[in-house]
Amino acid sequence: MSYPANATRRTTSSPRPGSPWKERFGRWDIKASPYAYIAPFFIVFGIVGLFPLLYTAYVSLHDWDLISGQGDFVGIENFTFILSRPVFWVSLGNTLSIFLLSTVPQIAIALVLASVLNANIRAKTFWRMGVLLPYVVAPVAVTLIFSRLFADQSGLVNAVLELVGADPIGWHRDSLPAHIAIATMVNFRWIGFNTLVLLAAMQAIPKELYEAATIDGAGRARQFFSVTVPSVRPTIIFVVITSTIGGLQIFDEPRLYDAQGLGGNSGQWKTITLYLYELGWNQQRLGRAAAVAWLLFVLIVVFALVSNWASRRIASGDDPTATRKLRRVQQQKKQAARKELSEQAVRTTSASSLERTP
């Protein structure tokens, strides 16, 4: 053989005549190998993602005990039971309240922090690592410390409030203060992480945009809202969606907020996941817990769609010129990239055809 051993694979565009088997294999190889490469992900996803999802649906249609297992088929009875109980709606309200109190400030603060860190400051790496520090602390530790700070009678927060002459707040007694305390823990933990994600996106914004904006007479604030925010829009959408999913599944913080771990004496901070846990592990009714899991899944899908839509609007709605400018730049970038790509393609093709020549 005068041809290199891997010739078939490299020159599928013009197969050698006279070896149909190799030709067929080559074509199959080209078509199938991409799928083979990504298959591991989908197989793993199927096992640990899709299968549990469908199986949970199956469980939710049965009377299912944690220990003795599958019972009678009950249809949608678990769902109607849960939807008819006030406790479900209370936990839904708590979840949404904590979600809003954590996600909104979290992303707003992360955006501002990221743009500050993106500016020319001394000891950049120090500050950038600094904001990530709370993320490294285990959530359990964060919660233990914060629930001490927020103790009703002996907590530091109330002591400070009393010092400035305000009335102490029943952080474990009332609903909204409890939500704020829990949201504070979530924010403490996640702001740094989101800041770094947004910072990475901001570093990719071309400097020319800021120069142009400065020449046009835009101040810092204007630049932030009209250049920075629209430019990192895809990242904002990513951050919003991930924190939506995380926020609606919030468990560690409310579970460890008091000693009982079931969301307070009148369910002041009982979230949907806590309710799910209570149904499955305190009451040992996995069927009902599975029904709650599915309702939560549907809720997350709906919320992910809504926040996707909302963040698109928020991030692009305010300044059409900036957006247009941005689009133009992006278009140019895209064109340039395309051009480069095609040039590259030409280069590769010629290279491979050269190689082919014996």
Added chain:
Amino acid sequence: MRSIPKAAALLAVAPLALLAGCTAAGAEGGSSDGQVTLTISTFSEWGYDALIEEYQELNPDIKIEQNKFATSDEAKEQFQTSLGAGSGLADIVGVDNSWLPQVLENPDNFVDLTSDDVKDRWNQWNVDLATTEDGKLLGYATDIGPSSITYRADLFEAAGLPSDREAVAELFGGDDATWDDFFAVGEQFQAANTGVPFYDASASIATSWGDQYEVLWEDPDSGDIIAGTNPDLKKIYDETMEHDDLSAHLERWTEDWNSSFQKDGFAVMLSPSWMLGVIEGNAAGVTGWDVANVFPGGGGNSGGSYLTVPTQSKHPEEAKALADWLTAPEQQLKAFESTGNFPSQVEAQESEELQQVTNEFFNDAPVGQILTERAAAVTEIPFKGDNYFAITDAFNKAINRVSVDKTQNAQESWDMFLDELGNLE
């Protein structure tokens, strides 16, 4: 076939819990060279490390691996999940007495440990807790939590009440102490206007009281929830609420409760034996704590654990032998020395060694002697059914809404309790 969908269901709903389960007690029990490996799971601290070493030396063909869960909650989660999945339990599983209903409901999953070796090892009530209706003994008791009254002698003195432990025991009614006596002393204490509340938490008063009824929450025969209509429970609730002004309006195990030990938060606590260590820790540096040999309504037990052998075990005979050895009086005395867990074995309790034990923090009180007498005073064993956890939890929350949160009055809170019972249908 049935175990596969069950395992899958657990995987589906709680991958995390199952992950935790997988890391725990990967019971292989492989026997190479005739050596048998036994696994044992416990939680917090049972004082078994040295005992396991000793047993391995006595039985060179047995190798023992201990898996200690940090908290009983973690252990309970893994216990329930593995029991449901049909695999993953250790050869010997240490269970808290409050999980016994789940053990007794699934008698086929546990080895019958009845044996002549353990005859008369424990007080009868202790054995009854782990015995099925048809007489199978499914667990060997390790330790118990006989309750007594702990109090602050200095605060009693300040209120003009007797303060040495014999006189205090008499004050509360001695051997015939009743709950009325208890509340009466409270009112006497309060009348002295020292500004210190009498006891720490209303919910724990009601719970201790409730533990003295055989049937309170669920009907043992039908399994129905009777808590909402049981006049006994309503009486406990009403009386506790009526005397709520004697309490410090705290909830046990909260941050506020922990810190109140340091600032004369209350004068009296109903304490199971293991609570003595908690008080000593929380009230470090505070002087005046003492233990009185008395308990309202007779005796009370709270907590305590058992060793069980699941049928999942590949070496049930060896596991049973080890459980027998570990719960023998001599061994539990050693465990008591290292952890302070009060042994449940009558012989261990009566031993000279334990009778001599005093506690320096509690003004050198003869706790060994007091707790032994408190253990002997226990008569009623509460029936704990399917929903015991969920109902008592709802009941405690009902009291705490009034006493701690003060967001509802007694009637509103009771109504909400009834409503929550509806969730358990």
